[in-house]
Amino acid sequence: MRQFRALLWFAVIAMLVLFMLGPLAIVVVFSFNSGALVSLPLTGFSLDWYRELFSSDEFWAAFRNSLAVAVPTALLATVTGTMTALALTRKSASASVPLLTALSVPIMIPPLVVAIGLVVLYVRWLSIPLGIGAVIGGHLLLTQPLVALVVSARMASFDRVALEAARDLGATPWQAFRYVTLPQIRAALVGAALLAFAISLDEFIITIFTIGSGNTLSTFVWGKMRTSLDPSINAIATLLLVVTIGSTAIALRMTRYRG
Amino acid sequence: MRGFESEDPILRLAGLGKRFGHADVVKDIELTIPRGSFTAILGPSGCGKSTLLRMIGGLTLPTSGRIEIDGEDVTYTPPQKRPTNTVFQSHGLFAHMSVHENVAFGLSLAGRPREEISDRVADALKLVRLSGFEGRTVDRLSGGQQQRVALARALVMRPKILLLDEPLSALDLKLRQAMQEELRAIHLDTGGTFIFVTHDQAEAFALGDRLIVMNQGRIEQAGPPGEVYARPRSRFAAEFVGDANFLTGKRNNGRVALDIGVQFDLPGPDGMLNLMLRPEAARLHTAGADSREDGRISVEGVIKEVVDLGPFAQCRFDLGGGHHIEISGIPRTMIGEIAVGSRVSASWPKSALVDVTP
Amino acid sequence: MSDASAPQRSTGGALLAAPAFAILAVLFIVPMILLFVVSFWRVRNFALTPDMSLDAYTRVFVTYGDVLVSTMANGSVTALICVGLGFLFAYAARFRAGRWGDALILVAIITLFGGYLVKIYAWKAILSTDGFLNAILVATGVSAEPLDTLLYNRGAVIVALVHFLLPFAILPIYGQLRSVNDIQIEAAHDLGASGRQTLIRVIIPQCRIGLFAAFAISFLYAAGDYITPRFLGGGSGTMIGQFIAQEFSTRFNWPAGAAMSFVLMAASLLVLGLVGILFVRRKPS
Numbered sequence: 001m002r003q004f005r006a007l008l009w010f011a012v013i014a015m016l017v018l019f020m021l022g023p024l025a026i027v028v029v030f031s032f033n034s035g036a037l038v039s040l041p042l043t044g045f046s047l048d049w050y051r052e053l054f055s056s057d058e059f060w061a062a063f064r065n066s067l068a069v070a071v072p073t074a075l076l077a078t079v080t081g082t083m084t085a086l087a088l089t090r091k092s093a094s095a096s097v098p099l100l101t102a103l104s105v106p107i108m109i110p111p112l113v114v115a116i117g118l119v120v121l122y123v124r125w126l127s128i129p130l131g132i133g134a135v136i137g138g139h140l141l142l143t144q145p146l147v148a149l150v151v152s153a154r155m156a157s158f159d160r161v162a163l164e165a166a167r168d169l170g171a172t173p174w175q176a177f178r179y180v181t182l183p184q185i186r187a188a189l190v191g192a193a194l195l196a197f198a199i200s201l202d203e204f205i206i207t208i209f210t211i212g213s214g215n216t217l218s219t220f221v222w223g224k225m226r227t228s229l230d231p232s233i234n235a236i237a238t239l240l241l242v243v244t245i246g247s248t249a250i251a252l253r254m255t256r257y258r259g
Numbered sequence: 260m261r262g263f264e265s266e267d268p269i270l271r272l273a274g275l276g277k278r279f280g281h282a283d284v285v286k287d288i289e290l291t292i293p294r295g296s297f298t299a300i301l302g303p304s305g306c307g308k309s310t311l312l313r314m315i316g317g318l319t320l321p322t323s324g325r326i327e328i329d330g331e332d333v334t335y336t337p338p339q340k341r342p343t344n345t346v347f348q349s350h351g352l353f354a355h356m357s358v359h360e361n362v363a364f365g366l367s368l369a370g371r372p373r374e375e376i377s378d379r380v381a382d383a384l385k386l387v388r389l390s391g392f393e394g395r396t397v398d399r400l401s402g403g404q405q406q407r408v409a410l411a412r413a414l415v416m417r418p419k420i421l422l423l424d425e426p427l428s429a430l431d432l433k434l435r436q437a438m439q440e441e442l443r444a445i446h447l448d449t450g451g452t453f454i455f456v457t458h459d460q461a462e463a464f465a466l467g468d469r470l471i472v473m474n475q476g477r478i479e480q481a482g483p484p485g486e487v488y489a490r491p492r493s494r495f496a497a498e499f500v501g502d503a504n505f506l507t508g509k510r511n512n513g514r515v516a517l518d519i520g521v522q523f524d525l526p527g528p529d530g531m532l533n534l535m536l537r538p539e540a541a542r543l544h545t546a547g548a549d550s551r552e553d554g555r556i557s558v559e560g561v562i563k564e565v566v567d568l569g570p571f572a573q574c575r576f577d578l579g580g581g582h583h584i585e586i587s588g589i590p591r592t593m594i595g596e597i598a599v600g601s602r603v604s605a606s607w608p609k610s611a612l613v614d615v616t617p
Numbered sequence: 618m619s620d621a622s623a624p625q626r627s628t629g630g631a632l633l634a635a636p637a638f639a640i641l642a643v644l645f646i647v648p649m650i651l652l653f654v655v656s657f658w659r660v661r662n663f664a665l666t667p668d669m670s671l672d673a674y675t676r677v678f679v680t681y682g683d684v685l686v687s688t689m690a691n692g693s694v695t696a697l698i699c700v701g702l703g704f705l706f707a708y709a710a711r712f713r714a715g716r717w718g719d720a721l722i723l724v725a726i727i728t729l730f731g732g733y734l735v736k737i738y739a740w741k742a743i744l745s746t747d748g749f750l751n752a753i754l755v756a757t758g759v760s761a762e763p764l765d766t767l768l769y770n771r772g773a774v775i776v777a778l779v780h781f782l783l784p785f786a787i788l789p790i791y792g793q794l795r796s797v798n799d800i801q802i803e804a805a806h807d808l809g810a811s812g813r814q815t816l817i818r819v820i821i822p823q824c825r826i827g828l829f830a831a832f833a834i835s836f837l838y839a840a841g842d843y844i845t846p847r848f849l850g851g852g853s854g855t856m857i858g859q860f861i862a863q864e865f866s867t868r869f870n871w872p873a874g875a876a877m878s879f880v881l882m883a884a885s886l887l888v889l890g891l892v893g894i895l896f897v898r899r900k901p902s
Contacts, residue, residue: 110841161351
């Protein structure tokens with residue numbers, strides 16, 4: 001009975017893990033398959049889809065745009081999110097929780113609504129041309145609350161007496177931050193920045209509404225998805241997975257986030 | 260309340276107060292601290308002693324009053340510009356730095372030359388007996404060692420006033436006693452002015468050459484520890500620095516009538532009276548001994564409870580009518596003669612009674 | 618002492634939060650207000666004209682009433698499946714998987730970020746007529762011919778949404794299960810509770826907030842999504858997000874798009890409110 005139960009649990013967990021990881025594994029495996037169909041049997045190992053992708057100017061243009069969005073997004077969100085977290089650690093929980101929640105509203109409502117709100121603002125009221133800058137604005141809304149949450153979590157275990165000691169030993173507030181706070185939260189900052197980078201790279205809905213005419217990697221994938229089952233999607237999807245999962249995994253190590 | 264008057268004050272507090280919201284945490288403190296002294300601020304938790312210390316160090320700004328160090332007004336000077344340094348209760352060591360880097364932190368911010376920094380850091384570490392620990396990371400140190408790094412980090416700045424906020428309370432008893440001895444030695448070595456805050460009266464007496472008893476944001480009493488112990492000015496001060504018996508009564512035309520049924524002459528104003536008697540000031544007299552000496556107050560009573568403390572014993576002495584006193588410091592030789600229930604007499608000199616009437 | 622306060626903090630501290638909240642105000646709060654204003658405008662001759670009209674809202678309920686209902690239904694079903702599977706997974710990771718528990722949670726975290734479009738695409742590749750699943754079904758003899766009914770229906774949309782949202786559901790539940798300590802469970806067994814009774818009367822009541830959070834996240838995202846139904850749901854169209862996007866960008870009917878957005882959010886809040894009340898009311902008997 002006990003063994004049967006253990007076996008049942010094992011089966012349930014295995015099925016769930018298969019459900020979660022299987023589809024992603026299929027994409028990766030078929031990106032190296034020579035055949036054009038995502039179907040069995042496998043037809044043989046090939047790097048053709050990657051070769052095709054890398055020879056496409058459109059891909060490289062999308063790649064450049066994605067970096068032009070994700071890098072500034074990650075940097076700016078890390079600055080504003082960290083500043084917010086530092087401001088909030090000085091406040092009581094009853095003051096900081098509502099503020100963090102307010103900052104997080106954009107990630108709690110449908111991205112579609114955020115996207116059309118931005119379009120109305122940009123196009124109708126500010127007459128700002130859509131494009132890279134417009135996308136960065138939208139992505140900041142999604143990423144700065146996550147940075148603030150990650151850094152706040154780190155600051156919760158930060159020894160605030162050390163800051164007072166630094167001030168007592170002659171440090172200005174900026175020096176205290178520079179020499180005491182920053183070295184101790186540096187890993188969390190890098191982790192939060194990578195997380196913001198991964199989210200920005202993967203984000204699609206706000207991007208497609210505010211990018212205007214260009215492409216980022218995600219809108220590039222979307223274009224390919226709509227036209228046909230182009231197997232080079234497998235290749236680009238694999239690349240995206242490697243970058244987003246890779247940076248998330250590194251970010252987790254650096255922030256020591258568990259659950 | 261007045262603090263010490265001193266020929267050479269290094270610190271002067273005038274009307275100093277701190278209000279958080281509607282609560283006066285520190286009220287109207289008047290105090291001068293002489294140069295080179297080792298002052299203990301003693302009080303229960305929440306009495307405002309830590310806030311007072313933080314205001315001296317500049318970590319909390321006062322809401323009223325004035326702070327002068329060496330004649331200079333520093334009331335609103337930020338901590339990094341004050342000639343004070345603090346040893347924090349939870350040390351506040353920089354977890355990402357080595358012992359050397361921790362101690363060198365303040366000097367390197369001040370832009371001192373490298374040789375001077377390493378010399379002074381070495382001296383400071385020698386002073387706290389941590390030579391050879393320079394390269395260790397601080398989380399590899401024991402609690403006592405961490406506390407000594409915090410001490411060195413503050414001492415190396417050669418502050419005009421070193422502030423210590425319950426510096427030893429996180430340590431166990433043995434370590435605490437050893438550190439007390441070291442702190443005393445360091446104070447002698449450096450000749451600096453030390454102010455430290457504690458809620459432990461034994462520690463206050465062991466370290467301080469001046470004692471300030473605080474209660475509810477005010478100074479109850481300030482003076483040399485022995486004087487505060489022997490002549491407390493209030494019931495609170497009397498109880499906080501040691502054990503005390505309180506005898507109530509009335510005075511009429513210089514004649515005191517205590518509720519325990521004793522009368523004697525003691526000049527002073529008429530009215531209700533509260534007198535404090537230290538338990539060790541009373542002496543027990545077993546049967547036969549003459550207890551009626553001149554100037555001593557003598558009472559009869561029954562031994563209720565005896566506690567053998569090893570070198571001495573103490574007992575609870577019932578005076579009848581619901582009154583009783585504690586008597587301590589009873590020599591071992593007497594323990595056999597004071598069985599519970601036996602009727603004996605006790606006496607104490609009139610001078611041992613201290614008037615703590617509010 | 619109660620204060621751990623550094624002196625000059627009150628003003629400086631608030632200023633540090635200013636940039637983030639300025640971004641929030643300009644790029645989110647202002648647009649939401651504008652969007653709300655626009656939802657009362659009209660479109661005349663393909664031009665937006667300011668107005669105080671309820672036309673757009675009328676249009677939402679007349680034209681899209683049934684879509685709204687089916688969106689809420691799809692969202693609820695997705696969220697319920699996510700909560701169920703998420704609890705199973707989190708429970709296994711916390712109580713059943715021993716030292717593999719951390720690895721399971723790592724799987725959840727890793728699949729949390731990255732691959733929104735990739736996941737949708739993967740499901741299309743798996744479920745299409747000449748796709749992966751059909752190849753297996755035919756090869757194993759379960760089905761004689763490839764099925765063309767796997768894709769372009771409500772089921773495909775829900776499966777893909779569950780796949781995308783499951784990690785978001787697992788983590789808050791796991792977070793709460795972690796705070797249920799082993800001693801409580803031993804105490805429950807010691808007092809005579811069976812495994813099932815311990816689960817129902819000790820464990821689940823303690824992770825009610827996590828379960829609700831999991832439901833809320835999954836529901837909000839599923840109800841607001843439009844790419845998944847558009848790509849996997851076929852021509853029929855069952856989710857309101859598709860029509861918001863359509864009204865907004867294809868027909869340039871901003872008032873309708875805006876009104877639908879607010880109706881969607883209001884309806885979502887209503888559903889969450891009801892579920893929340895149920896969660897709070899259901900005390901163990």
